[in-house]
Amino acid sequence: MYELHDLVEMKKPHPCGTNRWEIIRMGADIKIQCTGCGHVVMLSRREFEHKLKKVLQKAND
Template sequence: MYDLHDLVQMKKPHACGTNRWEIIRMGADIKIQCTGCGHIVMMSRRDFDKRFKKVLVKAAPKADADN
């Protein structure tokens, strides 16, 4: 569904007018950063799932460092 560094859209736009957020931390809580103004919001995974609308851009897969 969503992963670290994905750009996501939430149901309501941010006060700056942008509705694009980057997921910068995942765990029991999820931290997202507004791509417009840089504001950071941390919320529980349950709250995030209720406010999440869709993934706009999937993060590029990491290159394997062992090669």
């Protein structure tokens, strides 16, 4: 599963060329920030789970 500050990979890459995102807020909605350009996107938890490919790095690692 995923937690706050985990690095995740989404199914589609971001237009900046990076496909690494950091989870910066969790609740009913999940806010993720692109590690390449810093763009922030807010998704519903259902939409986030649908678009999530895999967790790249856990926050406590």
